[in-house]
Amino acid sequence: MLTQLENLTERVGGGNELVDSWLRARRQLLVTYYALIGIKPNKDALTVLDEQALDAFCHNLVDYLSTGHFSVYERIISEMEGDSPLIAAAQIYPSLEANTDRIMQLYDSHLQQAINDDNCADFQKALSEVGEVLESRFTLEDKLVKLAWDNQLASIPVANESSMARPA
Secondary structure (H helix, E strand, O other), X not given: OHHHHHHHHHHHOOOOHHHHHHHHHHHHHHHHHHHHXXXXXXXXXOOOOOHHHHHHHHHHHHHHHHHHHHHHHHHHHHHOOOHHHHHHHHHXXXXXXXXXXXXXXXXXXXXXXXXXXXXXXXXXXXXXXXXXXXXXXXXXXXXXXXXXXXXXXXXXXXXXXXXXXXXX
């Protein structure tokens, strides 16, 4: 997923403040996800769950989803001109909504719950599914960004960096 992000950043990075900030937020989400699942060199296969890593990931996940739906998508779509890009964006958006619903179901049913010996296996499965759903989300978001980029998305400033991290 980081490779996918790097490729998109190389293609569209630096051209739009909003998109750049959003891609930085995605990177931070991925970093916290990888820290949680343990993609680190020299890490033992069986380790105790890092509750701080779980908290950081959950916080970044909710912020990222909220920012997308309540700020970024709307602002990107509203800046596109012509009917074709708007029609294409309208086809992507329902899939993003369904993706958000699935992630929030997993969040509510597994990530927000206390983890113990009885539900550890279910937690691991849910965490794996979150990764898969995030990967498909990033593919959809990349389509939206590329569509906007290909249609000369106007420069959308970000009011301040904290507005990307914590939407209203």
